[in-house]
Amino acid sequence: xxxxxxxxxxxxxxxxxxxxxxxxxxxxxxxxxxxxxxxxxxxxxxxxxxxxxxxxxxxxxxxxxxxxxxxxxxxxxxxxxxxxxxxxxxxxxxxxxxxxxxxxxxxxxxxxxxxxxxxxxxxxxxxxxxxxxxxxxxxxxxxxxxxxxxxxxxxxxxxxxxxxxxxxxxxxxxxxxxxxxxxxxxxxxxxxxxxxxxxxxxxxxxxxxxxxxxxxxxxxxxxxxxxxxxxxxxxxxxxxxxxxxxxxxxxxxxxxxxxxxxxxxxxxxxxxxxxxxxxxxxxxxxxxxxxxxxxxxxxxxxxxxxxxxxxxxxxxxxxxxxxxxxxxxxxxxxxxxxxxxxxxxxxxxxxxxxxxxxxxxxxxxxxxxxxxx
Numbered sequence: 001x002x003x004x005x006x007x008x009x010x011x012x013x014x015x016x017x018x019x020x021x022x023x024x025x026x027x028x029x030x031x032x033x034x035x036x037x038x039x040x041x042x043x044x045x046x047x048x049x050x051x052x053x054x055x056x057x058x059x060x061x062x063x064x065x066x067x068x069x070x071x072x073x074x075x076x077x078x079x080x081x082x083x084x085x086x087x088x089x090x091x092x093x094x095x096x097x098x099x100x101x102x103x104x105x106x107x108x109x110x111x112x113x114x115x116x117x118x119x120x121x122x123x124x125x126x127x128x129x130x131x132x133x134x135x136x137x138x139x140x141x142x143x144x145x146x147x148x149x150x151x152x153x154x155x156x157x158x159x160x161x162x163x164x165x166x167x168x169x170x171x172x173x174x175x176x177x178x179x180x181x182x183x184x185x186x187x188x189x190x191x192x193x194x195x196x197x198x199x200x201x202x203x204x205x206x207x208x209x210x211x212x213x214x215x216x217x218x219x220x221x222x223x224x225x226x227x228x229x230x231x232x233x234x235x236x237x238x239x240x241x242x243x244x245x246x247x248x249x250x251x252x253x254x255x256x257x258x259x260x261x262x263x264x265x266x267x268x269x270x271x272x273x274x275x276x277x278x279x280x281x282x283x284x285x286x287x288x289x290x291x292x293x294x295x296x297x298x299x300x301x302x303x304x305x306x307x308x309x310x311x312x313x314x315x316x317x318x319x320x321x322x323x324x325x326x327x328x329x330x331x332x333x334x335x336x337x338x339x340x341x342x343x344x345x346x347x348x349x350x351x352x353x354x355x356x357x358x359x360x361x362x363x364x365x366x367x368x369x370x371x372x373x
Contacts, residue, residue, distance in 0.1 A: 006275075009042070009285070018350070020282075026359060026362035039274055041266075053080060065115055076090055082124055085127075088130065105137075111146070131247060137210060138165070187256070189264050190242045190259065191242075197221050202242070227248075265297070298331065302330025314333075339359065
């Protein structure tokens, strides 16, 4: 019997690999001779760097970069051979600003470019970048500036960092960008389909949660439209408005591919190669609910496994009354792992969570053994 485990992290408790390892332990208690394969899983958001770096035998690298409000901050990215795995939120995330710092006219993606530049200096030429959770609305201009692009005003001076600075943009000098960018491939985990501008654009939809007033939204939207016009880029491509327009910059200036986060992760981890001949595929996440079917990692696993007719089961820390919808999207059965009334703190404790997951997996696989007999 071959069992493939690809479980998303149980946030605040188990990492992806830890969850997969715990479930595999439970399966081996029933089928000691089974081939159990644990693969890392993430959806391109928080936890992707840790999951891929640990699961693919890479390393984590810390680098000091410019935070969204201009203050130095420490960012972490993963290095797996020549591939760098990054989350833009490490350098320009919404959690890095508070109070009056939440001002998308001023916040910048400069630190994202500094992360990329550091990885290039470390020999990386392939990039997997998750762009959720941004504090910015600068169209990726800050990132481009950190990578050597000159964004100039009418006097030939560099424009001010932040979304507001784009209004003064007159020309873009691409010749000054660091030459190694021509050797790089960027895969961008993007799970929103918003265009750059307009009523569904970056400023209108996401600006308010980053601190934008209605007046600022109008100013930011006009600035992004101006940026698109000067650059000659297509502002209508779905995903261009992701992360305050960072998706636009990746696609138009760096040739980036915008794609579903879980699809990119499954491709990077070669999941289908392992699932092709699996008897059972095990997935899951901390909480299964109706939102799981909206591009979350377990559904991505289930859809990939069903290409080969595999059985798919899922484990989770908890399930909601509407979680049954996942059964219509490839997950044949799911099981919460809590076995007794407990506090949230006790449930999240790593040791308890791992044992609960292993014990639940054991009982589920006992059912498979009954079926085999």
